[in-house]
Amino acid sequence: MTKHVLVLGGDGIGPEVTAAAEAVLRTLDERHGLAIAFEHALVGGACFDATGQFITDDTMRRAKAADAVLFGSEGGPKWDSLELTGPPEARSGLTRLRRELELFANLRPIRPFDAMLSHSTLKPEVVKGVDFIIVRELCSGIYFGEPRGIERKSDGLLHGFDTQDYSEPEIERIAHAAFALARSRRKKLTSVDKANVMESGILWRRTVTRIGERHYPEVRLDHLYVDNAAMQIIRDPRQFDVIVTDNLFGDILSDGSAMITGSLGMLPSAALGAPREDGRRPGLYEPVHGSAPDIAGKGLANPLGAILSAALLLTHGLGRPDLAGLVEKAVGRALDDGVCTPDLGGRAGTSQVTAAVIEALGQI
Numbered sequence: 001m002t003k004h005v006l007v008l009g010g011d012g013i014g015p016e017v018t019a020a021a022e023a024v025l026r027t028l029d030e031r032h033g034l035a036i037a038f039e040h041a042l043v044g045g046a047c048f049d050a051t052g053q054f055i056t057d058d059t060m061r062r063a064k065a066a067d068a069v070l071f072g073s074e075g076g077p078k079w080d081s082l083e084l085t086g087p088p089e090a091r092s093g094l095t096r097l098r099r100e101l102e103l104f105a106n107l108r109p110i111r112p113f114d115a116m117l118s119h120s121t122l123k124p125e126v127v128k129g130v131d132f133i134i135v136r137e138l139c140s141g142i143y144f145g146e147p148r149g150i151e152r153k154s155d156g157l158l159h160g161f162d163t164q165d166y167s168e169p170e171i172e173r174i175a176h177a178a179f180a181l182a183r184s185r186r187k188k189l190t191s192v193d194k195a196n197v198m199e200s201g202i203l204w205r206r207t208v209t210r211i212g213e214r215h216y217p218e219v220r221l222d223h224l225y226v227d228n229a230a231m232q233i234i235r236d237p238r239q240f241d242v243i244v245t246d247n248l249f250g251d252i253l254s255d256g257s258a259m260i261t262g263s264l265g266m267l268p269s270a271a272l273g274a275p276r277e278d279g280r281r282p283g284l285y286e287p288v289h290g291s292a293p294d295i296a297g298k299g300l301a302n303p304l305g306a307i308l309s310a311a312l313l314l315t316h317g318l319g320r321p322d323l324a325g326l327v328e329k330a331v332g333r334a335l336d337d338g339v340c341t342p343d344l345g346g347r348a349g350t351s352q353v354t355a356a357v358i359e360a361l362g363q364i
């Protein structure tokens with residue numbers, strides 16, 4: 001059965017790195033008969049210039065129908081400075097995609113390659129062998145809670161306020177996603193909250209515990225307060241397998257953890273929804289980095305974050321974790337051979353790195 005992958009390159013280096021990821025997927029398709037049909041559309045500033053919208057209704061429809069969306073990056077000085085009004089979905093194609101596809105589970109794997117250990121901000125002996133995934137809740141919490149605002153209150157002073165609000169089903173669905181992932185790995189889940197001072201944290205902890213006891217008895221569950229979690233990730237990152245946490249804590253912990261691996265250009269991510277009735281699961285796969293206007297169009301972008309995002313697409317979108325493993329091995333080989341872009345201290349361009357990964361795929 002044909003698998004539909006919608007490629008949304010976006011702005012800046014986005015189209016350069018999604019082209020690299022697509023080339024890797026096409027190579028695997030030829031060898032392993034994946035029957036992938038690629039479609040392409042505009043998103044972000046490029047789409048705004050062409051249509052006046054950051055993503056069109058037609059592209060939204062195609063994204064909903066696709067088996068997976070491969071996304072590059074959106075934005076750049078030209079559009080960031082526009083003073084646009086309206087809801088966040090009207091100002092960003094990515095936000096509209098996340099909202100309307102209900103991509104509530106954001107996966108960020110933290111796994112440094114051996115050749116990269118010296119690029120980590122931590123000591124190589126602390127970083128070697130690190131392999132964990134942060135599962136961040138992406139559709140709720142303090143980023144969306146009401147009421148919020150800046151108002152003068154009865155004390156005569158200006159107050160800025162936000163609301164952290166999680167419903168029980170919102171916690172249940174992210175807990176299921178995280179437990180299922182942990183079950184497929186080393187069977188250890190660490191849930192991070194601030195239950196000592198936050199009511200939402202108490203409900204979070206209680207709900208995650210209940211889901212674990214009822215549905216995933218084979219997964220070992222620990223709880224950490226977020227302050228301790230931040231410390232433990234830096235002190236001994238090897239202790240973690242899967243970490244599940246809310247939108248705000250996940251945002252902070254995942255950027256901090258990212259530096260364990262050394263370079264922004266290397267980091268992949270997946271944003272997943274709930275499995276649909278036909279068994280397919282909406283998913284958007286993108287490198288963590290932005291559109292890098294400073295190097296766009298120069299052929300110097302590190303394509304590995306996008307290529308590793310394609311590996312996540314193989315696992316979660318196409319059900320081929322075996323091929324995802326091949327891609328990760330091929331990336332490791334290219335790095336071992338010293339083929340890398342300037343952000344990693346190398347001299348290769350985007351196309352040379354991509355070619356090295358594809359060549360390594362043929363040798364594994």
Ligand code: NAI
Binds near residue numbers: 094286293295303305
């Ligand atoms: P950025 O991630 O685009 O760039 C930060 C620095 O890292 C730059 O020096 C850049 O050259 C470098 N870099 C990033 N990716 C790289 C790669 N693959 N290879 C080599 N070097 C790389 O972040 P910045 O500068 O804050 O944002 C630029 C634009 O991207 C803004 O318009 C921002 O809104 C947008 N953005 C979009 C994101 C998305 O689409 N998910 C995420 C983050 C930023």
Ligand code: MG
Binds near residue numbers: 286
């Ligand atoms: Mg991105």
